[in-house]
Amino acid sequence: MRGELNDLKTKILREQPCAYYVHCFVHQLQLALVVVAKKNIDIASFFATANNVVNHVGASCKRRNSLRGQLQEELMIAFENDCLITGRGLNQETSLKRAGDTRWNSHYGTLISIISMFSSVVHVLQMVIDDNPNESAGEANTLMRVILTFEFVFHLFLMKVILGLTNDLSQALQRKDQEIVNVMALVKSCKKKLYWMRNNGFDVLVDEVSSFCEKHHIDVPNMEEAFILPGRSRRYAQIKTNRHHYRVKLFIYVIDEQITELEDRFNEVNTELLICMACLSPKDSFVAFDKPKLLRLAQFYPQDFSDEDRLALEDQLEIYIHYVCSSSDFSQLEGIGDLAKKMVETRMHQVFNYVYLLITLSLVLSVATASVERAFSVMNIVKGPLRNKMGDQWLSDSLLVYIERDIFACIENEAIMLRFQNMKPRRGQL
Template sequence: MRPYTFVFYLHLMKHILGVTNTLCEALQRKDQDILNAVKLVKTTKEELQTYQLEGFDSLLIDVTSFCEKYDIEMVNMEAVYVDPKNRRKKTGITNRQHYVVNNFKTVLDMQIQELGNRFNEVTTNLLIYMSSLSPCLNFGAFDKLNLLKLAEMYPCDFNFDEKDKLFYELGNYIANVKEDTRFDDLNGVSKLAKRMVETRKHIDFPLVYRLIKLSLVLPVATASVERSFSSMKHLKTELRNRMGDGFLNDAYICYIEREFLQQVSIEDVMQRFQKMKTRREQL
C-alpha cells in the first residue's frame, strides 16, 4: 500500500466515487424521480469530463501532499518513464505522460463510457418520456408530446389509428384527473395505475392506461429489480438448489420485503399457523 502508484489510484478513485455517489444513491431510492435521475446522469458525465480535462494537476497536488505526510517515496514526473516489466526498453515518454494517458485519462474514460453505455440516447429519451406520466405535484411533469413520442417507441402496441386517437385522449385525461381530488395524493406511476382502476378511469382512457402499463413493466424507475436478482445468491445456494418455485418465491418475498416483515410480530405468525389446521400442541 506504500507505492506511489497505489496512492495515485487511491486518490483518483476517491474523487470518482465522490462525484458519482449522488447519482448512485439517487438510482437506488425506491421513490425515484426519473427526470431528476436523467439530469443527474448528464451532470455526472459532464463533471467527470471536466475533471478529465482539468483535474490532473489538482490530483497531483493531493497525492504529493499525502506522500509527504506519510513519508512515501514520490515519483519525479519529469523523469523518463521506465516500464517495470521491461526495464531495458526505452519508452520515450516521461512519468507525467504515463500517469496522465495510461492511468488518469484511461480510468476516467472507462467511467464515462460505462455511464454512456448504460444511459444511451434511446434509454435517456425513454426515461424522459416516461417521467411525463408521473402524477407528482398534480401532474406537473405531464407533457403530451413526450407521451406521443413514448407511444411511437411501441409500434406493436399502438397502431396508426390509436396513435391519432391518443392525441385527443391525453388532453381529456389530464383535464379529468387534475380536477379529481382522488388523484391529489399520488407519488408514483404504480399508484396512479391502481387509482385509475379503483376509479374505473382505465375504462374511459384505455390508451393512456396502456401507456402506464408499458411503463410499469420496464424496471427503470428503481433498482428494486436488480436488488431482487442480487438476493438470489443468498437464498438459492448449493444446499438449497432444489427448492420448488412456490417456496422459492415465498422465500424471496420474505427476504426482499424484510423491512415490512419486521413489523409483523412472532405471535401473529404463530397464531396464523395455529389457525391453518388443528394441531396436537399449542404453538
Template structure:
C-alpha cells in the same frame, strides 16, 4: 400439506359403499395408507376409517399419536354422502341420518356405516379423558343415533367451554404457539433446528427453546403445550415447522401477487452462488402499486443447475407460472450479473482493463493480504490506529463526537461490488501511515523470507509517485460512481431522476480538479520500474505526458465509454420522451408530440384509436396540471403518479397514467436483487449450508419482505396450514 403426510385418497362415497362391511373398509384403508411415508411409527393397518370401529386414541402409544392424528386429519372426516342411510323406528316415527348435516357440521361430523351412528372427529383426536359433557363419550365411542333430536348436535358443540370446543381450543393454542415462534425466527432470519431436540438435550434449537420460553411466561400455553397433554400433539416437529414456514411464505407472496393484480410489471434478475456453491437465481418484481408508489418485491429464489440463457429463461417462466403471472404483462427486464441474459454489458469494470490501474488494484489486494494475514498483525494495526486517533484528538486535529472516529481496518474489495473498491481505497488513505509501520515490522521481524521480501516490494510501491497518483485518481473516479450507485439503489428511484443524475456528472471537471494538482507536481524523475523507464526513453515522452495522457485521460475515457455505450439511439430517444412527463417547474418539459411517440413504443397497449384519444387527453391533462396548485410543487414522476392516484385523476386520464406507469417500472438498477443475495448469505450461512431450496426460498421471502409478512394474519396462516389439502379439518 404434501410434506406433512402423504395424501390418502378418500373412502369411496358412492352408492357402492352401501353394503360395505367393516372388513372391506379395513382392507380399503389398509391399501390406501400403505402409500404413506415409511417413516410412520405406528402400524398402518390400525388406521380404521369407520369411526365406529376405531379404538380410542389414548390406547395408542404416546409416541405414535402425533402421526395418527396427522393421518386422520389428512384423510378428513368419514362422510359417505351418497350412502343409502337406513331408516329406523324412533318414538313411533321413522327417521334416518340426514346427509345435509355434513354441510352444517362438516368440519367434525362423521358417520359410521357399521353402527349407523354419528361421531365427532375432533373429540376423538383431541378430547382429554376428563368425564362427560353434552353426551359424554357418545360422539366418540358408542355414536349418536337419535336422529329426531338434531338439537343435540348443537348441544354437543355447546358453549365456549364445552369439551368439543375445548379440544379444538387446545389444538388452536398449540398451533398459535408454534406459529408465534416461527414468526419471530423468520423475521430475524434465525435457524430453527438444534443439534438434538430431545427433552434431555442442552441444544434443542431456537424453535424448541423459544417455545418453552413462551410457555414459561404464559400460563395458558404452558398448560396446553408443556402440560400433561404435551405428548398427545406438540406441533413442533421439523415437518410442522417447514409447513408453517411454507404457509407464511405463500401468504406473503399472495399479498404481493394480489397487489400487482393484472397490472404490468418489470422483472429484475441476477444470479449468485450460495455458501455450498449452488447457483441461485433471484427474481424481483418492480411495479406501481394501487397508491402510485414504485414497489420492488422479491418473487423467489430459484436454484439453476445451468446458467445458459435457455436454462435461466425456463426457470424464470416456471417461477412466473407458479404464481399465475404472465410474461405478456412484463414491460421491463433487468439482468445485472446474469450476463447470458443481458448481452454485451456485464458490470462497470472497464477501467480495470487499463494496465496501470489493474496493477494498482492487484497490489492493493496484496497489501490487505499481507497486513491482515494474522490476528497478531490485525491487532497491531488496530492498536496503532487507535493510538494515532487519540493523539490527533489531544492535538485538536480532529473532533470527537457521536459516530466519529470509529474503529476502522483495511477492507477487502469484492469482484462484483465496485463500492467495496471505493471503501478499500478510503480506508487505505486514512490508515496509510499505520500500514507503512506494519510493513516495516513485517520486513524487519518476519519469520518467512518470502513475506519479508513481499513487504519490502509493497513498501517501495507505497512510497512511489505512481501509487499516489493512481490512489487519488481512482478515489475521485470511484467516488463519483459510488454516489451515483447509492442514488440508483433507492427502491423509489425513477428513470428520469436517474438520467438527470447521470447527465449532471461531468467526469472531466469532477476528476481533473483534484488530479491536475498532482499532474502539475510530477517531477522530472519519479520512481519507475526499469521497463517503464526504458519505454519512456524509447518513445521520448515525459513523465507528465505519461500520467496525464496515458493514465488519466485513458481511464476517464474508458469510464465515459462505459457509460455512453449503455444507451443506444433507441434508448436515448425513449429517455428523451420519458423526460417530457417530468413535473418539475410546472411541467416545463411537457411535449405532446414526444409523449405520443413514447406511446408508439408500446403498440400492444396503444392502438391507432388510442393514439388519437391520447392526443386529446394530453391536451386536457396539461391544462389541468398547470392550473391546479396541488401539482405545482411536485418533484419527479414518482410524486406525480402518487398525486394522480390521490386525486383520482388516474381514472380521468387513464392513457396518460398508463404511460406514466410504463416509465416508472423501467428498471434503473438491480439493487434489490443484490440485497436479496446479501440476505441469502445471512440465512444460508456456513452452519446452515444444507438448507433445501424450498426451505431457503420460503425463509428468504418472509425475511426480506417483512413489511408484507407482518400484515399476514394468524387466522390466514392457520387456515392455509389446515387446508394445504382439500380434506384438512377446520378449526
C-alpha cells in the same frame, strides 16, 4: 438475460421487435467500473497490490492490534500538537476495509482507509519485516517497496477520485424508492463531473499526490524529465516526459474509458424512454405530467400508435389531465400500477383508451432495480443445498417474508399466531 443469441432478451425481441430492455442500473454501473480495472494493466496491478496490502495487514490479530495501536498513537501525537479536529463521532477506532467484487464501489472505502491509515500500514509492514525473515516478511517487503512509490500513490488518489464521483450515484441506485428522473439526472451529473475532471483536474491531482508523498517521505519525480519504465534501459526508452505518461497514458486514458462505458451502458434511448415514462406518475397530484414527453413516448411504439393515433392522443391528454387532477378518486395514488388499477375500477380506461395504452406499455417495460437483484440473491439463501426440494409456493412465501423483513419486523408475534390459529380448526391453542 441480455445475450445476443438465445437468451431472454433475444427471444423477446424475436417476438416483438419494438420491445425495450433496460438493464439494472446498479449492475450497469458495476460493469462500467470493472472495465476501468480490466482494460489498463497499471490500474489492474494497483488494485491487486491494494487488496494484497489489506489482506497482509489484516492476516492476524497481532497485526490488526498493531495497526490500531499505531493509529491511536498517531492520533495522540496530533492531539498534543493541536493538529486534530475533535468532536462527537470523530476519530473513531477503525481498520482497513476489504473490497467486494460484487459491489465495485466498495473499493472506494478501501482506498479511503489506505490513505487515512497509510503511515500505520507502513509501520505494520515494517514490523512484519523486522519480526523474522520468512515468506511473510518477504511479501511484506515487496508490498512496502511498491506502496512507497509515486506511481502507487498517483494510482491511489486517481481511483479514489473516480470512485468518489460515482459513489453517490451507486448509493442512490441501491435505494428501493429511487425516482427514475432523479437517477437519470445523477447519471448526467456524474458524466459532467468526469468531463470536467478530464479537462481541468490533472494539475490539482498532481499537487495533492505530491503533498501526500512529501508528508510520507516518498520521492516525487520531476514532471518535465524523461519517463523511464522501471526495468528498462534508458537507451531503449521512449522519449516522453513524466507528465505525458501520468497525464495521457494514465489520467486521461482511465477517465476516457470510464466516460465511454457510462455513455454505452446509460445510452440516450433508454434515458429518454424512462424520463418520458416517469411523466405518467400520479404522485403528488400528477406533478410530473408533461404532454410533449408523453407524445414522445408514443413515438417509441410505432406499431401501437399510428400517426392518427398520436394526433388523437394529443387531444385526449388535455382532457385526461384535467379530469384526473379534479377527481378525488385519483388524488392519493402513488405509482403507475395504482393508476392503471384505478382507471379500470372507474372504467376510465375505456374513455381514455390511448392514455391507458401508454400506461400498459410502461408497465410491461421491464426496468430492473437493485431490489430485483437482491431478490435473486435471496433465492440462493432461502433455497440452499439443504432445502433444494422446496416447492414454488413455499419458496414464494419464504422469499416474501425475507425480502420484506423490515415490514414483518413491525408485526407482533401474537398477531401472527392469531392469523395461523384462524386459518383452520386446530386441536390446541397456539
